[in-house]
Amino acid sequence: MRDRESEGQHITANQGWASIHATLDRSHSSMYMAGWNSIMLLWGAIVAVGYISMYAIGTWATDFAAEYPWYPGPLWFGLGIPGMIGSSVIGYRAGKRNATGPSATVAGLRVFGFWMAVVAAAFVIPAASGLWSAEFDPVAIAGIGVGVVALGYVLFGILHHPAIALVGLGIATSFYLPTHFAGDVAPVLSAVLIVAVVAAAWAWTRKSSAA
Numbered sequence: 001m002r003d004r005e006s007e008g009q010h011i012t013a014n015q016g017w018a019s020i021h022a023t024l025d026r027s028h029s030s031m032y033m034a035g036w037n038s039i040m041l042l043w044g045a046i047v048a049v050g051y052i053s054m055y056a057i058g059t060w061a062t063d064f065a066a067e068y069p070w071y072p073g074p075l076w077f078g079l080g081i082p083g084m085i086g087s088s089v090i091g092y093r094a095g096k097r098n099a100t101g102p103s104a105t106v107a108g109l110r111v112f113g114f115w116m117a118v119v120a121a122a123f124v125i126p127a128a129s130g131l132w133s134a135e136f137d138p139v140a141i142a143g144i145g146v147g148v149v150a151l152g153y154v155l156f157g158i159l160h161h162p163a164i165a166l167v168g169l170g171i172a173t174s175f176y177l178p179t180h181f182a183g184d185v186a187p188v189l190s191a192v193l194i195v196a197v198v199a200a201a202w203a204w205t206r207k208s209s210a211a
Contacts, residue, residue, distance in 0.1 A: 035094030037205045039087045040167060044198030046083045047171075048191035050076055054138065055187035072138040076145075080119060088112060118152035139179065146175040163201060170197035 054072060057065050065071065091108060122145035126132060131141050153168025174193035178186040 035090040036161075036164065037202045038090050038094070040164075040198050041202050042086050042090065043083055044195050046079050048195045050079050051187040051191040051194075055185070055191075058187075059184070069136045069138075070132075072141065073132070077123075084116070084119065087115065114156065115152065118149060122148040143176070143179065147172065150175075163205060167197060167201045170194075170201075 053075060057071065091111060125148060126141045126144050129144070131137055131144070150168040150172035153171065154165045157163065157165025157168060171194055174197055175190045178189040178193065182189045
Protein backbone atom coordinates (compact mmCIF):
# COMPACT_ATOMS: atom_id res chain seq x y z
CA MET A 1 0.00 0.00 0.00
CA ARG A 2 2.82 2.37 0.92
CA ASP A 3 4.63 1.50 -2.31
CA ARG A 4 1.58 2.45 -4.35
CA GLU A 5 1.17 5.76 -2.49
CA SER A 6 4.85 6.59 -2.89
CA GLU A 7 4.66 5.77 -6.59
CA GLY A 8 1.65 8.10 -6.99
CA GLN A 9 3.52 10.91 -5.24
CA HIS A 10 6.78 10.37 -7.09
CA ILE A 11 7.85 13.29 -9.32
CA THR A 12 10.37 12.76 -12.07
CA ALA A 13 13.32 15.07 -12.58
CA ASN A 14 11.78 16.48 -15.77
CA GLN A 15 8.51 17.20 -13.99
CA GLY A 16 10.38 18.89 -11.16
CA TRP A 17 12.30 21.14 -13.55
CA ALA A 18 9.11 21.92 -15.48
CA SER A 19 7.40 22.95 -12.24
CA ILE A 20 10.35 25.16 -11.25
CA HIS A 21 10.44 26.84 -14.67
CA ALA A 22 6.67 27.41 -14.59
CA THR A 23 6.97 29.06 -11.18
CA LEU A 24 9.84 31.26 -12.36
CA ASP A 25 7.90 32.26 -15.48
CA ARG A 26 4.89 33.25 -13.39
CA SER A 27 7.08 35.31 -11.05
CA HIS A 28 8.82 36.96 -14.01
CA SER A 29 5.50 37.76 -15.66
CA SER A 30 3.99 39.16 -12.45
CA MET A 31 6.90 41.61 -12.10
CA TYR A 32 6.51 42.92 -15.65
CA MET A 33 2.71 43.09 -15.51
CA ALA A 34 2.40 44.61 -12.04
CA GLY A 35 -0.59 46.93 -11.98
CA TRP A 36 -1.10 46.84 -15.75
CA ASN A 37 -4.89 46.47 -15.54
CA SER A 38 -5.24 49.58 -13.33
CA ILE A 39 -2.80 51.48 -15.55
CA MET A 40 -4.85 50.44 -18.57
CA LEU A 41 -8.02 51.83 -16.96
CA LEU A 42 -6.22 55.07 -16.14
CA TRP A 43 -5.12 55.62 -19.73
CA GLY A 44 -8.54 54.61 -21.03
CA ALA A 45 -10.05 57.39 -18.91
CA ILE A 46 -7.38 59.86 -20.05
CA VAL A 47 -7.99 59.08 -23.72
CA ALA A 48 -11.74 59.42 -23.22
CA VAL A 49 -11.32 62.83 -21.56
CA GLY A 50 -9.01 63.93 -24.38
CA TYR A 51 -11.36 62.97 -27.20
CA ILE A 52 -14.45 64.35 -25.49
CA SER A 53 -12.56 67.62 -24.85
CA MET A 54 -11.61 67.82 -28.53
CA TYR A 55 -15.22 67.22 -29.52
CA ALA A 56 -16.48 69.86 -27.10
CA ILE A 57 -13.96 72.46 -28.28
CA GLY A 58 -14.60 71.70 -31.94
CA THR A 59 -18.38 71.90 -31.42
CA TRP A 60 -18.93 74.70 -28.90
CA ALA A 61 -15.69 76.70 -29.06
CA THR A 62 -15.16 76.97 -32.80
CA ASP A 63 -13.56 80.43 -32.56
CA PHE A 64 -10.97 79.12 -30.12
CA ALA A 65 -10.29 76.07 -32.31
CA ALA A 66 -9.85 78.28 -35.38
CA GLU A 67 -7.53 80.72 -33.59
CA TYR A 68 -5.47 78.00 -31.91
CA PRO A 69 -5.63 74.97 -34.23
CA TRP A 70 -2.64 73.44 -32.45
CA TYR A 71 -4.54 73.18 -29.15
CA PRO A 72 -4.65 69.31 -29.19
CA GLY A 73 -0.89 69.25 -28.60
CA PRO A 74 -0.96 71.04 -25.23
CA LEU A 75 -4.21 69.27 -24.37
CA TRP A 76 -2.76 65.79 -24.78
CA PHE A 77 0.55 66.80 -23.22
CA GLY A 78 -1.31 68.10 -20.17
CA LEU A 79 -3.29 64.88 -19.90
CA GLY A 80 -0.19 62.76 -20.46
CA ILE A 81 1.75 64.15 -17.50
CA PRO A 82 -0.67 62.91 -14.79
CA GLY A 83 -1.03 59.68 -16.78
CA MET A 84 2.72 59.03 -16.69
CA ILE A 85 2.95 59.95 -13.00
CA GLY A 86 -0.07 57.80 -12.14
CA SER A 87 1.25 54.87 -14.14
CA SER A 88 4.59 55.05 -12.36
CA VAL A 89 2.96 55.16 -8.91
CA ILE A 90 0.56 52.30 -9.69
CA GLY A 91 3.30 50.15 -11.21
CA TYR A 92 5.70 50.83 -8.34
CA ARG A 93 3.17 49.95 -5.64
CA ALA A 94 1.96 46.84 -7.46
CA GLY A 95 5.53 45.75 -8.04
CA LYS A 96 6.41 46.13 -4.36
CA ARG A 97 3.48 43.87 -3.47
CA ASN A 98 4.56 41.18 -5.92
CA ALA A 99 8.30 41.13 -5.32
CA THR A 100 11.20 43.06 -3.82
CA GLY A 101 14.86 43.33 -4.56
CA PRO A 102 16.97 44.17 -7.62
CA SER A 103 14.98 41.96 -10.01
CA ALA A 104 11.72 43.76 -9.28
CA THR A 105 13.45 47.15 -9.60
CA VAL A 106 14.96 46.23 -12.97
CA ALA A 107 11.61 44.91 -14.21
CA GLY A 108 9.88 48.14 -13.16
CA LEU A 109 12.50 50.28 -14.89
CA ARG A 110 12.24 48.24 -18.09
CA VAL A 111 8.45 48.50 -18.18
CA PHE A 112 8.62 52.23 -17.47
CA GLY A 113 11.24 52.71 -20.20
CA PHE A 114 9.18 50.71 -22.69
CA TRP A 115 6.04 52.80 -22.20
CA MET A 116 7.94 56.09 -22.09
CA ALA A 117 9.47 55.15 -25.45
CA VAL A 118 5.97 54.44 -26.79
CA VAL A 119 4.64 57.79 -25.53
CA ALA A 120 7.66 59.63 -26.94
CA ALA A 121 7.21 57.93 -30.31
CA ALA A 122 3.58 59.03 -30.39
CA PHE A 123 4.83 62.64 -30.34
CA VAL A 124 8.10 62.32 -32.25
CA ILE A 125 6.76 60.44 -35.30
CA PRO A 126 4.13 63.09 -36.16
CA ALA A 127 6.79 65.78 -35.66
CA ALA A 128 9.26 63.97 -37.91
CA SER A 129 6.50 63.57 -40.50
CA GLY A 130 5.96 67.32 -40.58
CA LEU A 131 2.47 67.21 -39.08
CA TRP A 132 3.30 69.71 -36.32
CA SER A 133 3.32 72.55 -38.82
CA ALA A 134 1.13 75.36 -40.07
CA GLU A 135 -1.06 72.80 -41.86
CA PHE A 136 -1.90 71.24 -38.51
CA ASP A 137 -4.08 68.12 -38.89
CA PRO A 138 -5.25 66.91 -35.46
CA VAL A 139 -6.97 63.84 -36.91
CA ALA A 140 -3.81 62.67 -38.66
CA ILE A 141 -1.70 63.32 -35.56
CA ALA A 142 -4.17 61.48 -33.35
CA GLY A 143 -4.25 58.61 -35.84
CA ILE A 144 -0.49 58.16 -35.68
CA GLY A 145 -0.44 58.53 -31.90
CA VAL A 146 -3.18 55.95 -31.37
CA GLY A 147 -1.49 53.60 -33.83
CA VAL A 148 1.82 53.82 -31.95
CA VAL A 149 0.16 53.25 -28.58
CA ALA A 150 -1.90 50.35 -29.91
CA LEU A 151 1.27 48.81 -31.35
CA GLY A 152 2.89 49.18 -27.92
CA TYR A 153 0.03 47.22 -26.37
CA VAL A 154 0.31 44.52 -29.03
CA LEU A 155 4.08 44.13 -28.62
CA PHE A 156 3.87 44.13 -24.82
CA GLY A 157 1.06 41.59 -25.00
CA ILE A 158 3.03 39.30 -27.30
CA LEU A 159 5.84 39.30 -24.74
CA HIS A 160 3.77 38.98 -21.56
CA HIS A 161 0.03 38.32 -21.97
CA PRO A 162 -2.21 37.85 -25.05
CA ALA A 163 -5.03 39.86 -23.43
CA ILE A 164 -2.89 43.02 -23.61
CA ALA A 165 -2.37 42.49 -27.35
CA LEU A 166 -6.14 42.16 -27.79
CA VAL A 167 -6.61 45.43 -25.90
CA GLY A 168 -4.24 47.11 -28.35
CA LEU A 169 -6.24 45.82 -31.31
CA GLY A 170 -9.45 46.95 -29.60
CA ILE A 171 -8.08 50.46 -29.03
CA ALA A 172 -7.00 50.76 -32.67
CA THR A 173 -10.39 49.55 -33.91
CA SER A 174 -12.22 51.90 -31.52
CA PHE A 175 -10.38 54.87 -32.99
CA TYR A 176 -10.05 54.12 -36.70
CA LEU A 177 -13.57 52.86 -37.44
CA PRO A 178 -15.42 55.89 -35.97
CA THR A 179 -12.85 58.28 -37.46
CA HIS A 180 -13.57 57.03 -40.97
CA PHE A 181 -17.29 56.32 -40.68
CA ALA A 182 -18.87 58.34 -37.83
CA GLY A 183 -18.30 61.91 -38.98
CA ASP A 184 -18.40 64.70 -36.41
CA VAL A 185 -19.32 62.45 -33.48
CA ALA A 186 -16.26 60.25 -34.06
CA PRO A 187 -14.27 61.58 -31.03
CA VAL A 188 -17.11 60.86 -28.60
CA LEU A 189 -17.81 57.45 -30.12
CA SER A 190 -14.09 56.59 -30.00
CA ALA A 191 -13.93 57.64 -26.35
CA VAL A 192 -16.91 55.47 -25.44
CA LEU A 193 -15.57 52.45 -27.34
CA ILE A 194 -12.07 52.74 -25.88
CA VAL A 195 -13.44 52.94 -22.34
CA ALA A 196 -15.62 49.91 -23.09
CA VAL A 197 -12.61 47.94 -24.38
CA VAL A 198 -10.38 48.66 -21.38
CA ALA A 199 -13.25 48.17 -18.90
CA ALA A 200 -14.05 44.75 -20.43
CA ALA A 201 -10.36 43.78 -20.30
CA TRP A 202 -10.10 44.96 -16.68
CA ALA A 203 -13.19 42.96 -15.67
CA TRP A 204 -11.90 39.87 -17.46
CA THR A 205 -8.47 40.04 -15.81
CA ARG A 206 -10.04 40.60 -12.38
CA LYS A 207 -12.29 37.58 -12.88
CA SER A 208 -9.39 35.45 -14.15
CA SER A 209 -7.14 36.38 -11.20
CA ALA A 210 -9.93 35.65 -8.73
CA ALA A 211 -10.68 32.24 -10.25
